[in-house]
Amino acid sequence: MSNQSLIASLSEEAKISVCSPWGGAMRGLGFSVGFLFLLGSIYSLRPDLALKLAQPVYLTNLILLGLTAIASASVSCWIAIPDLQSPHWVRLLPFIPAGLWALSLVVTLQQIWLNRPELIHPHELNMFCIKNCMLFLLLPGTFQFAQIKRLAPVLPAWSGALSLLLATSMGNFALMLLEQNDGIYHQLAWHLAPTILFTLLGFMVGKKVLHW
């Protein structure tokens, strides 16, 4: 087929409705919030929530996770729109609040180790959290992948990683409001480690699934 005949056949289907990246981001975030709100209505909020919200570290972590979710939703859709003018560092933006949250957990662990080692209880690692991870992650992650797939991601691996970072950060945000386990081992093993693992998984899966 010559280029001219290809152009002629393509131009017959010119009309299309424009898709905004912000629309995709809002839908992704909205779906995650809605889904977690639904889960929140099934599980009840932790009874000591008012007390916890008064603690600066808890509140900071909550804000950092919220920021990670907003940034991941926005940036994953932003980089799914082809544009050579987009700065390269944009894709790293969501990792700033996520990194600060991880740092806060590590600092907390160090503080406990140094000052109050009696607060560390290895038995707080509960294997049932695998179920929670899957429950809080799968649907929002899949939905965000579907949103990205509708656009034209030229960095599919990064878009995939940020989609799952959105899902994990929203899941962590919700679990902080619902779950009454603040043990540092639990936080590291069932909040931080899945965030890292699923972000890496999103990177690998996105490379294949979001390629167009």
Next chain:
Amino acid sequence: MNTLSKEAEESLESLMLRAQQGDQAAYAKLLGQCERMLKSMLRSQVNNPEDLNDLIQECLISIHKSRHTYQSHRPFKPWMFAIANFRMKDHFRSSYRRNNLEQAFSANLEQEKEDRHVTFGEGLSEQLKDSLDQLPPKQRKLVQMTKIEGYSSKETAKEMGMTETAVKVSVHRSLKRITALLRANKDE
């Protein structure tokens, strides 16, 4: 003023905007301009004219498939070249993979040739040759046809005027004898 407004009207951005609204002529014109820009961009990267044309067509199809992501307030060229870049990387990745496969295939072929050479070619061991020479002429011919020259039992039978079963039996006996001779030589 007139020229200015005409230029603005014909800019890539406005052509794309009109295309998104369903103007087929504007879209054809836009794709034509894209083709020219892509050709000049990709010519320096791809030497083979056929590959170049394939890549241009892939880019045009990708532009078509992702035209819903173009935002009218953004410049057109960075959008288009981002897609072209994406496709170009894809193209290089797949051709690199293809080249690797071809290299691996030709290396395999060379190895196979060498293996064959060792078994049946000039390097055919003297002992094997001697053992073959010790067979009666008819049996030697049968072994040569079926095991060296690659004829099937059916073809050999037809050529030698024998039944297929007789060929198989004879070849089997000959191979047995060759093995025995080789063993005897080895023991000596």
